[in-house]
Amino acid sequence: MFKSLRNKIRSIFKPDDDSNLNGHKIDFISDLPEVEKKKVLRMVEEKREKELNNHPKIAIIGKTGVGKSSTINNLFRVNLGVSHFEACTKDAEPVIISNGKGKIIIYDMPGLGEDLDKDEQHKKLYKKVLPQCDVVLWILNIADREMSSQQTHIKEISEYLENTLVICANKADILEPSEWIETQNLPSIAQEENLKKRIADIRKKLCKIIPDLEEDRIVYYSAKRKYRMNDLFRAMMDACPIKRAWVLESRMDVAEFTELVDLEILKQLKNGRKE
Numbered sequence: 001m002f003k004s005l006r007n008k009i010r011s012i013f014k015p016d017d018d019s020n021l022n023g024h025k026i027d028f029i030s031d032l033p034e035v036e037k038k039k040v041l042r043m044v045e046e047k048r049e050k051e052l053n054n055h056p057k058i059a060i061i062g063k064t065g066v067g068k069s070s071t072i073n074n075l076f077r078v079n080l081g082v083s084h085f086e087a088c089t090k091d092a093e094p095v096i097i098s099n100g101k102g103k104i105i106i107y108d109m110p111g112l113g114e115d116l117d118k119d120e121q122h123k124k125l126y127k128k129v130l131p132q133c134d135v136v137l138w139i140l141n142i143a144d145r146e147m148s149s150q151q152t153h154i155k156e157i158s159e160y161l162e163n164t165l166v167i168c169a170n171k172a173d174i175l176e177p178s179e180w181i182e183t184q185n186l187p188s189i190a191q192e193e194n195l196k197k198r199i200a201d202i203r204k205k206l207c208k209i210i211p212d213l214e215e216d217r218i219v220y221y222s223a224k225r226k227y228r229m230n231d232l233f234r235a236m237m238d239a240c241p242i243k244r245a246w247v248l249e250s251r252m253d254v255a256e257f258t259e260l261v262d263l264e265i266l267k268q269l270k271n272g273r274k275e
């Protein structure tokens with residue numbers, strides 16, 4: 001009984017979070033009478049329920065059409081509207097989505113760069129909304145070489161964020177040379193080399209403004225191809241404050257690139273052969 005109780009508590013109060021137990025170390029519970037243990041268990045359950053009902057909040061930012069909605073759809077298997085022809089997402093009203101595992105609150109932030117006056121309003125909005133979010137996803141098109149305005153804005157937001165930012169480089173499938181291998185749903189070798197070069201370049205540029213930006217906080221992927229969505233999810237988990245990460249993980253339902261792989265190839269991949 002005590003071991004499972006201790007594990008349960010550990011899963012909720014992370015090691016650096018013993019403060020929630022009023023400074024007591026978890027091992028003090030073994031000395032408690034049965035009634036007291038039950039009280040602690042109830043307290044833990046309440047805390048767990050409270051955290052679970054405090055739904056994960058994710059902010060997504062990026063120029064129009066970079067694939068913000070597509071990214072969320074493939075991280076949680078939900079169905080936010082995707083715009084093929086014109087700007088779709090208009091404001092930062094939170095959208096509550098649910099995927100059967102629970103609710104997630106998405107702040108689809110307006111992108112910057114449309115108009116100077118609007119930019120000022122949007123920056124104020126960022127400052128208000130972003131610090132409340134568990135993670136902030138800055139989404140860009142990996143093939144887009146324009147970085148200077150993004151450097152300015154990312155610097156500004158990183159000054160008030162507590163390391164919750166992930167740089168998401170989407171549309172890996174369209175980077176030159178456009179040689180996506182449809183049957184395997186993977187980039188060609190030349191394309192993969194270019195993807196890594198682009199990421200190194202983006203990182204170099206962003207490190208000028210955030211010198212301690214960790215390597216795994218910049219992820220390339222393709223939402224459309226469901227490619228490397230897991231890597232993106234891992235980066236999100238790393239960026240999420242430790243005491244909220246388990247709540248985020250509980251809503252995880254990431255699309256797999258293998259869903260789009262030719263069935264014959266998939267069999268070969270599973271048998272350890274790949275032509």
Ligand SMILES: Nc1nc2c(ncn2[C@@H]2O[C@H](COP(=O)(O)OP(=O)(O)OP(=O)(O)O)[C@@H](O)[C@H]2O)c(=O)[nH]1
Nearest residue numbers: 064065066067068069070082083087088089223224
């Ligand atoms: N080739 C390719 N296209 C993508 C990818 N991700 C999204 N798209 C396409 O890009 C277009 C815009 O996608 P959205 O997800 O609506 O982009 P958004 O950033 O939410 O757009 P707004 O809400 O209008 O700002 C759609 O046609 C998507 O199908 C990708 O990884 N590769």
Ligand SMILES: [Mg+2]
Nearest residue numbers: 068069088089
């Ligand atoms: Mg959108």
